[in-house]
Amino acid sequence: xxxxxxxxxxxxxxxxxxxxxxxxxxxxxxxxxxxxxxxxxxxxxxxxxxxxxxxxxxxxxxxxxxxxxxxxxxxxxxxxxxxxxxxxxxxxxxxxxxxxxxxxxxxxxxxxxxxxxxxxxxxxxxxxxxxxxxxxxxxxxxxxxxxxxxxxxxxxxxxxxxxxxxxxxxxxxxxxxxxxxxxxxxxxxxxxxxxxxxxxxxxxxxxxxxxxxxxxxxxxxxxxxxxxxxxxxxxxxxxxxxxxxxxxxxxxxxxxxxxxxxxxxxxxxxxxxxxxxxxxxxxxxxxxxxxxxxxxxxxxxxxxxxxxxxxxxxxxxxxxxxxxxxxxxxxxxxxxxxxxxxxxxxxxxxxxxxxxxxxxxxxxxxxxxxxxxxxxxxxxxxxxxxxxxxxxxxxxxxxxxxxxxxxxxxxxxxxxxxxxxxxxxxxxxxxxxxxxxxxxxxxxxxxxxxxxxxxxxxxxxxxxxxxxxxxxxxxxxxxx
Ligand code: URP
Ligand code: ZN
Ligand code: ZN
Ligand code: ZN
Numbered sequence: 001x002x003x004x005x006x007x008x009x010x011x012x013x014x015x016x017x018x019x020x021x022x023x024x025x026x027x028x029x030x031x032x033x034x035x036x037x038x039x040x041x042x043x044x045x046x047x048x049x050x051x052x053x054x055x056x057x058x059x060x061x062x063x064x065x066x067x068x069x070x071x072x073x074x075x076x077x078x079x080x081x082x083x084x085x086x087x088x089x090x091x092x093x094x095x096x097x098x099x100x101x102x103x104x105x106x107x108x109x110x111x112x113x114x115x116x117x118x119x120x121x122x123x124x125x126x127x128x129x130x131x132x133x134x135x136x137x138x139x140x141x142x143x144x145x146x147x148x149x150x151x152x153x154x155x156x157x158x159x160x161x162x163x164x165x166x167x168x169x170x171x172x173x174x175x176x177x178x179x180x181x182x183x184x185x186x187x188x189x190x191x192x193x194x195x196x197x198x199x200x201x202x203x204x205x206x207x208x209x210x211x212x213x214x215x216x217x218x219x220x221x222x223x224x225x226x227x228x229x230x231x232x233x234x235x236x237x238x239x240x241x242x243x244x245x246x247x248x249x250x251x252x253x254x255x256x257x258x259x260x261x262x263x264x265x266x267x268x269x270x271x272x273x274x275x276x277x278x279x280x281x282x283x284x285x286x287x288x289x290x291x292x293x294x295x296x297x298x299x300x301x302x303x304x305x306x307x308x309x310x311x312x313x314x315x316x317x318x319x320x321x322x323x324x325x326x327x328x329x330x331x332x333x334x335x336x337x338x339x340x341x342x343x344x345x346x347x348x349x350x351x352x353x354x355x356x357x358x359x360x361x362x363x364x365x366x367x368x369x370x371x372x373x374x375x376x377x378x379x380x381x382x383x384x385x386x387x388x389x390x391x392x393x394x395x396x397x398x399x400x401x402x403x404x405x406x407x408x409x410x411x412x413x414x415x416x417x418x419x420x421x422x423x424x425x426x427x428x429x430x431x432x433x434x435x436x437x438x439x440x441x442x443x444x445x446x447x448x449x450x451x452x453x454x455x456x457x458x459x460x461x462x463x464x465x466x467x468x469x470x471x472x473x474x475x476x477x478x479x480x
Contacts, residue, residue: 031405033403069379072107073138074105078258078334079361090337091429092335096429097429101138103427104361107412107450108391108410110140113128124144125142141396163472164395189250198394199253225351228294228309231308236264253476258283279330285334286319290310302340304358304435328385330385334357363422363436367441394473413448414443
């Protein structure tokens with residue numbers, strides 16, 4: 001028989017409730033919750049405390065969470081471990097990236113397997129399984145990037161949905177790499193409407209952006225900040241609008257990834273007001289950083305090059321508002337780290353050659369807790385956008401994303417009073433800088449359980465490579 005754990009005395013926070021409760025974990029799952037101090041809660045440890053006798057061998061452990069929050073492990077629905085991109089590879093492997101995720105209170109990642117042009121979805125998915133299997137500290141699942149829409153690909157989408165890869169990312173950006181034209185997008189959406197898959201869209205008009213890139217470079221505008229200037233908010237909004245209408249024509253739901261611009265949020269709001277099943281994700285970098293970072297001198301701005309790009313600070317208000325009104329439902333990281341040294345530097349003298357992507361898988365839960373402290377969102381909304389909704393959106397609920405009987409015991413004991421300063425010196429991501437260097441955060445992960453196993457124990461790493469398992473997904477559970 002495997003271990004039993006009781007988490008005692010904390011404030012259990014889920015997307016729907018806040019209760020002072022003890023949590024009983026058996027065989028890796030939540031077995032029961034009971035209000036702290038009640039006979040039902042005392043019974044969780046009765047065997048152990050009887051007559052003051054020592055606990056029977058193998059009884060398990062008691063975690064004291066008094067004064068702490070007990071929250072579901074984070075679900076990061078958007079990561080790119082070891083992603084080949086921009087002539088190099090994202091610097092975190094599944095081993096280092098999932099370990100860093102655990103340190104930051106995230107216990108599930110949904111990473112993007114990639115179909116190469118001319119290859120099958122299957123071969124791309126197999127390659128990602130091979131990268132991840134046996135290497136992860138926490139559980140993981142896959143979306144599929146569709147780069148080559150054809151008859152065979154469309155048939156393969158059905159098979160993937162059946163085996164638990166239930167979402168497909170398409171790109172309106174990056175012509176010649178991942179780009180799909182409107183016809184290819186419509187076809188994939190029609191297929192998703194039939195097979196229950198969810199189309200995730202990188203919504204930027206890449207054809208127009210490439211023209212602006214060429215013109216900027218011809219004018220000698222080569223610094224990182226021009227990355228933000230050519231990838232215009234209007235071209236994000238235009239693509240968002242087009243994706244929404246294509247999905248409407250296809251009768252398919254749509255999830256727009258990494259929304260950064262006020263004008264794009266407005267398109268989502270309009271569609272949702274019309275009653276369309278359209279969803280939006282944003283990321284911490286858009287909520288906390290801005291074009292001021294892209295303009296940092298001495299090529300430092302390259303650290304903040306990602307797409308969609310960081311926007312002028314004024315856009316942040318629309319994103320926070322969208323998160324409060326539920327026009328944006330999810331905050332994921334789009335974790336895609338490239339070291340400053342040797343990787344971001346590929347784009348010195350030509351911003352278009354800077355690998356696109358930023359690190360953040362370790363920082364998301366803390367940054368969003370800071371947003372609670374700062375009054376942008378409520379405590380329960382924090383858990384909703386970072387745990388429960390991504391789990392439901394991607395078919396992992398209620399196994400992941402909540403604390404309830406039967407759920408996987410993916411649980412974080414979070415100290416809401418602890419003070420920390422984010423730094424590359426102390427983070428666990430395999431990247432030589434932090435996008436949030438020096439930022440003060442109130443709140444810190446103390447202990448992390450993945451299926452009942454301690455991965456982080458009072459700020460010490462107790463996890464192991466290979467503990468994390470592949471987790472097939474149901475279709476989107478946010479629609480009904
Ligand atoms: O710049 C980014 N976002 N890199 C990762 C790939 C993507 O488009 O999500
Ligand atoms: Zn309290
Ligand atoms: Zn993207
Ligand atoms: Zn991404």
